[in-house]
Amino acid sequence: MKKQEDPENEGLLVRRINNGTVIDHIVGGEALNVVKILGITGTTTESLSIATNVPSGQMGKKDIVKLSNRELSKEEVDRIALISPGATINIIRNYKVCEKKGVEIPDLIEGLVRCPNPGCISNTNEPIRSRFLVTPKGLHCAYCDWVIARDITSHII
Amino acid sequence: MTRHIISIRDFDRRQIDRLLDNAKRIDAQKYDRNALCGKILATLFFEPSTRTRMSFEAAIARLGGTSISVGSVEACSMAKGETLADTIRVVSGYADAIVIRHPKEGAARLAAHFAGVPVINAGDGSGQHPSQTLLDLYTIRQSMKLDGINVALIGDLRYGRTAHSLASALSLYNAKLHTISPKGLELPSSLITELGERGMEITDHQEIHDIIKEVDVIYVTRIQRERFPDSASYFNVASSYRITPELLASAKKHAIVLHPLPRVDEIDPRVDQLPHAKYFEQSKNGVPVRMAMLLQVIQ
Numbered sequence: 001m002k003k004q005e006d007p008e009n010e011g012l013l014v015r016r017i018n019n020g021t022v023i024d025h026i027v028g029g030e031a032l033n034v035v036k037i038l039g040i041t042g043t044t045t046e047s048l049s050i051a052t053n054v055p056s057g058q059m060g061k062k063d064i065v066k067l068s069n070r071e072l073s074k075e076e077v078d079r080i081a082l083i084s085p086g087a088t089i090n091i092i093r094n095y096k097v098c099e100k101k102g103v104e105i106p107d108l109i110e111g112l113v114r115c116p117n118p119g120c121i122s123n124t125n126e127p128i129r130s131r132f133l134v135t136p137k138g139l140h141c142a143y144c145d146w147v148i149a150r151d152i153t154s155h156i157i
Numbered sequence: 158m159t160r161h162i163i164s165i166r167d168f169d170r171r172q173i174d175r176l177l178d179n180a181k182r183i184d185a186q187k188y189d190r191n192a193l194c195g196k197i198l199a200t201l202f203f204e205p206s207t208r209t210r211m212s213f214e215a216a217i218a219r220l221g222g223t224s225i226s227v228g229s230v231e232a233c234s235m236a237k238g239e240t241l242a243d244t245i246r247v248v249s250g251y252a253d254a255i256v257i258r259h260p261k262e263g264a265a266r267l268a269a270h271f272a273g274v275p276v277i278n279a280g281d282g283s284g285q286h287p288s289q290t291l292l293d294l295y296t297i298r299q300s301m302k303l304d305g306i307n308v309a310l311i312g313d314l315r316y317g318r319t320a321h322s323l324a325s326a327l328s329l330y331n332a333k334l335h336t337i338s339p340k341g342l343e344l345p346s347s348l349i350t351e352l353g354e355r356g357m358e359i360t361d362h363q364e365i366h367d368i369i370k371e372v373d374v375i376y377v378t379r380i381q382r383e384r385f386p387d388s389a390s391y392f393n394v395a396s397s398y399r400i401t402p403e404l405l406a407s408a409k410k411h412a413i414v415l416h417p418l419p420r421v422d423e424i425d426p427r428v429d430q431l432p433h434a435k436y437f438e439q440s441k442n443g444v445p446v447r448m449a450m451l452l453q454v455i456q
Contacts, residue, residue, distance in 0.1 A: 119282045121263040126240050128267060143263025144284055145164075147347060 015049065020068040022090040022097075023080065028053050030084050031063035033153045037079050037112065038072070046070050059086070079112055081105040082134070082152055105134055113139060113148065113155045120144040130157070160454045161269040161276045164285040165322045170329040177295050179449040180442075188448070194221035196455055199252035201227060201244070201268075202279070203259045208418060209279045209288065212443035213256050216451055219444065225252060242271045249273040254455050257281075275454035283316045289417055290322035292446040296439040297374055300413050303330040307371050309362075311337045311398055312378035312423060314344040319417040320378050321348055328357040335368045336361050339380065339394045364397065369407045375400065375433075377416045377423045401425040405433050415439050 026034055031050045040046055049066040056062040071091050080087050081103035091099035111129035115122045122130045122143045132139040138149035148155055168176075182188060198217040202210050214224045227233040233244070241259065245268045248255055257268050258279040265278030265285070280286040297303060308327055314320045314336055324334055324344065334357060336344050349359055362368050365375070377400055385391040399422060400414055416424060416436040428434050 117262060119260075119262045121241070121259075121261040121267050121281075124241075124261060126242050126267060128242070128270070141263065143266050144282070145166075145262075 015066075016095055017049075017066050017068045017092055018095055020046075020066065020070055020092050021072045022092060023065040023067075023072075024062070024088045024090060025056070025059060025084075026063035026065065026080075026087050027084045028056075028059065028061035028063055030153075031065050033083050033156070034063070034065055034080055034087070036153070036156055037083065038067075038076055040067075075106070077101070078104050078106040079109060082109070082112075082139075107134055108132070108142075109134060109139070112157060113152065114157050115141045115144060115146055116148060116155060117141065117144050117146040120146060161265075161272075161278075162287050162450055162454060163265045163269055163276065163278045165287045165290045165326045166285070168287075168326070173291065173294065173326065173329065176291060176449050176453060177298060177446075179452065180291075180295050180445045183445040183448045184442075188220070188452075190219070191221040192452060193217060193253075193455055196220075196222035196253040197251065198222060198224040198451065198455075199226065199248045199255045200224055200279075201248065201255060201257045201259075203257075203264075204280065206258055206279065208440055208443055209258065209286075210256075212440075213277075213279065213288075213447050213451075215444050216447035220448055220451060222253075222451075222455075241267060245271045245276075246273075254451065277450060277454060280318055283318050283321070286318045286322050288443070288447055288450055289319045290326050291450065292439060292442045293319070293323050293376070293415060293417070294326055295442050295446050296415060296435055297413070299438070299442075300435065301373060301411060303327070303332065305331050305333070306373040307333045307335065307368075308374040308376060309335040309337060309365060309368055309372040310344070310376050310378070311365055311400075313342045313380050314338040314378065315342045316381070317378040320344070320376070323376060324348065324352060324357075328352050328355045332357070334359045335372060337363070337365050337368070337398065339398070342380070365400070365404065366407075369404060370409070373409065373412055375408070375412060375414045377414065377420070379416075379419065379421055379423060395422050399423060399425060400428055402427050402431060405431060408433060 031052050047068040051064040053061045077089050087103050089101050090097045109132050113130055113132055115130055120143055131142040133142055138147045140147050200210055217224050249272045254275045255272055256277045256279050257265050259281050262282035262284040264281045269276040278285055278287055310320050380395050382391045412433055413435040414433045418440055
């Protein structure tokens with residue numbers, strides 16, 4: 001049976017896109033951080049729709065991000081897992097979902113998070129990107145062994 | 158694959174034991190004097206050093222090799238703004254191994270990333286100092302087995318990289334740790350958590366007197382004056398952490414006192430004459446232990 005669409009909730013907030021990526025089931029309130037992780041700013045060219053705190057049967061409240069004309073790579077997708085491990089990714093082509101996938105927490109993240117240790121060599125003018133191992137305790141700086149155990153988003157570069 | 162020695166955390170117990178066994182053979186003069194003949198060791202010290210630098214230079218010389226260095230930091234191209242990465246790439250072309258001390262934590266790992274030759278960390282900021290730890294373990298092992306011993310760490314445990322490295326290594330030997338440090342200079346909580354997860358028993362004490370009868374090793378580190386607002390508060394704190402013959406009168410007969418040196422006021426000079434005092438022996442052990450390290454990475 002065809003699922004009934006609710007034009008009041010879906011229509012204007014998150015309208016369908018022709019081509020691109022829909023990131024669904026983002027933890028409520030984290031959409032702007034997802035956008036930050038993806039490096040999307042006011043100066044980049046993507047057209048972007050964001051819905052925050054949308055009612056969700058599963059999650060209570062969730063956020064949705066829709067990106068037109070950009071298909072996210074696996075590396076980009078997996079970065080989202082750091083702040084919203086339950087997020088789902090839908091790749092849209094010609095208004096149809098062509099690919100649907102979850103996010104996987106990566107083993108290593110580079111260039112995404114700044115080490116909070118002011119004495120770390122990664123916070124100097126050396127030609128390196130920050131490098132963190134993802135461990136159960138948090139993000140472990142591969143240079144100075146500092147561990148970011150919480151509030152990862154505040155360290156995103 | 159290039160072999161580096163960056164952190165004591167990269168070693169397991171078997172690897173440490175093997176390296177200490179090799180150092181013991183070297184100490185007994187059972188080694189090839191020309192093992193590293195024709196090899197060049199570059200020593201890059203961006204912070205002051207006496208013992209570490211000289212003992213590495215002595216170590217390569219005793220194995221038939223030679224060492225080169227940049228002299229003072231002011232005299233090298235980093236003073237002109239060159240990155241450490243570029244300096245390392247350049248020096249890699251001149252030497253068969255690099256020993257580096259740098260004020261930034263993680264500098265040795267960065268060096269290892271850019272070097273085409275083995276890198277040995279001789280201290281990076283308040284991070285790791287693996288060669289010091291290995292010679293500390295070697296010195297302890299000369300007096301007793303490492304397993305299950307009670308070790309008191311005294312002094313600046315927050316910024317003292319030797320204490321951090323030693324604590325990590327001792328966790329491999331089921332040692333029990335007793336910490337005695339001024340307020341604000343305690344062992345970092347992240348390290349305490351990590352050691353606890355490895356099953357290490359750590360107890361904090363107000364004074365060394367509380368624990369002197371129980372410990373096998375008293376590891377003293379320097380309390381730096383610059384950590385205190387004025388000289389009076391420094392002397393006040395430092396005097397309460399001083400190791401004296403009177404204190405050691407209550408210690409176990411076989412207990413040893415270690416210090417990575419330089420000492421300032423932490424150990425009464427009268428202690429030097431006691432059988433407990435092993436810190437000069439410890440310093441001397443830097444040569445055979447670093448010889449074993451050089452043989453491991455270069456040979």
